[in-house]
Amino acid sequence: MASYHTRSISLPSTSHPITTQFDEQLCRLRSSQAASTSSSLSLTHRLTGLTELYVVVDEMLQLPSNQQSLSQIQVVLDGSLRVHACSTSRDVLQQSKQRLQDIQSVLRRRCSGELNITSEVAEYLKARKTIKKVIKKCLKNIKSEKADASDFFMNDVEEITIDIFRSLLSYISGTKSHSKKSWSLVSKLINKSSEKEESAAQTSEFDVVDVTLESIVCQKKTRVNIDGIRNQMVNLESEIEQLDEILECLFRHLVKTRSTLLNILSN
Template sequence: MASYHARSSSCPSIAHPVVDQFDQHLSRLRSSQAASTSSSLYQTLTNLKNLYCCVDELLQLPLNQQAVSQNRPSKWVEEVLDGSLRLLDMCTTSRDVLVQSKECLQDIQSVLRRRSSGELNINNEIAQYLNTRKSARKMIKKCLKNTIKETNQTTTEDASIKSALKEVEAVTLDIFKSVLSYIGGAKLESQKSKWSLVNKLMHQGGDKEAKSTNSEFDVVDATLESIICQKNKNGVNMLQVENMRCQMVKLESEIQVLDETLDSLFRHLVKTRATILNLLSN
C-alpha cells in the first residue's frame, strides 16, 4: 500500500454526497499500511468493499454514465475493463489457494480425530499440506509476475470518472498483493533462515515475537515442518499435538473468514465490470 501515489484530482465536476464518501474511503485505504495480521487484513478488505459500494453509486450518476457510454472506443475504458479482469484473477487465485490449504488442514485434523492409540502417523498428510503450500506460492508468484507485466500500460487522458476508476483499480491491486503475500507467508531467503524459525518453535513451543511478525500460515507451516523433523528423531508428545491442533483450528477459522470476505468482494468486482459493460452496450 505504501507504493501507491496520491492522486492529483478527484471528481470535481460532480456535486454529489457520494463523491465525499468515495474520497474518504479512498483516503483511508491509501493511508493504510500493508496488512500484517488477519484482523488488519479483514478490516482492509471490508473498507475496500465500502469503496466499491461508492463506485457502484458513482456509476449510477447520469454524468458518469454519459462519460463512459460516450467513450466506447476510448483507451482508458479498455484499460479499466482489462484491469477488472486482472483484479478478478487475483481474487480467484487468492480464494483457490485458501480452499486448497483448508482442505489439507481438514485432512490432518481428520486423522488426528481418528487415532485410536498413542501411535500417531500423520507424515503423509503433513507432507501433502506442505506440498500444497509450495504449489500455492508458485501460483502466487506467477499471478504477481503477470500483474507487474500488465500494469505498466497506462494513458494520460483525464476524466473524473476515469480518474476514480483508475484509482480504485490501483488501490485494489495493492490490497490484493497484500492478501496474496499474507497467504503465501514470509518468503525466507535461505534454507538456514527457514530452519531457524522451525527450531524456535521446536525448542520454545512457539516464540511470541515470531508469531506476531509472521502470518498464521507461517506459524502452521513451521510447526508442521518441526513435527516431521522431531518425529523422525524423538517422536511427538501429546502436548505438541494439541498445540498443533489449536494452531490449525485457528488458521482454518481465519481462512473461512478471508474466503467469505473475498467472495463478497468478488461479487462487487463483477458488478462493477457488468455495469460498465452495460453502459457501453446502450
C-alpha cells in the same frame, strides 16, 4: 510502504454527495494500506474497507456524467484483473483449508503422542508448494498489468485493489524459507500461549503451520505435541474462514462492478 500516483479524478463538475464519500473512503483505505503491517487483522480490516469502497463505486457508476466519461475512454481496465486476483485468493485459501482438515481428521482419530501423520503432512506441504507457484504467477500478472493512462476514477480503484490483493497473496504464500530460528520460535509458540500472543502480530498462522509441519518431516519426529498442532490447525482454519467470508462478499461486488463497466462500454 505503498506509494500512489496523484491523479485528477474525472468526476462531475457539480459536487455530488457520493463523490465526497468516495474520496473519503479511498483516502482512508490508502492510509490504512500504507501504514498497516501484513497481519491477518490488518488484512481483514483492509479487505472490509475495500468491500465498502465498491459499494460506493457501484453508485458512482450510475451517475450519468461518469458514464459519459467512461464511454469516451477507448482503453479501460474492465475489472478482469481484480476478479481474477480475488478468485485466485479464494481458491488457494480453500486448498489450504482442505489439506488442514485432512490432518485434523487424523489427529481426531489418534489420541496417542506416538502417531504418524507423515503422509498427510507431505500432502499439505505439496499443496502449499503448488499454492505458492500459483500465487507467484498471479503476482507476476499483477505486476505486469499497466493502468489506463486516463484520469478516470476507476484507475484509482484498480490501483488500491491490486495493491491490497498483492499484500493478501503475499501473506498467504508466507516466507520463502524457514530457518532453525523459525523452528525454535514455533516450538515456543506451541507450548506457551503468552509468547504466541506476543508474537501473533509478527508471525502469520500460515507460517506457523508451515514451519511446524516442515519440522516434523525434516527432523523425522514421531512424538509430537498433538494439542499444540491441533490448536495451530484450528487457528489457521479460523483465519482462512474469516478471510474467505470477506472475499466472498467482495467478489460479488467486483463481478457486479465489472458487469456495469462492460455494459456502459457496450452502449
